[in-house]
Amino acid sequence: MEGFFERVYEEVKKIPRGKVATYGDIARAVGAPRCARQVGWALHCNPHFGIVPCHRVVFADGSLTPGFGFGGIDIQKDMLVSEGVEVSKDYKINLKKYRNGGI
Secondary structure: OHHHHHHHHHHHOOOOOOOEEEHHHHHHHOOOOOOHHHHHHHHHOOOOEOOEOHHHEEOOOOEOOOOOOOOOHHHHHHHHHHOOOOOOOOOEOOHHHHEOOOO
């Protein structure tokens, strides 16, 4: 799985500030379209926090990750807001507005 994890990290690094991608987007981009959960596990284990912007990856409905591994959902929200991403009170973002089209 290490090769898969590294491919995930490289793909997530491509998400620009102010944009997000879904776990499924990343799975498709690394050639494993049915592995969105494994993408989540790779990001939860991310040894490169601060280098791999895992806070920019959200669920398919735009929800933030309740189990965000680097401080919880409020930290993920704060990180996204600091980049200009609007997050609703129910911890969702508008994917039509903020989804990275490059993936």
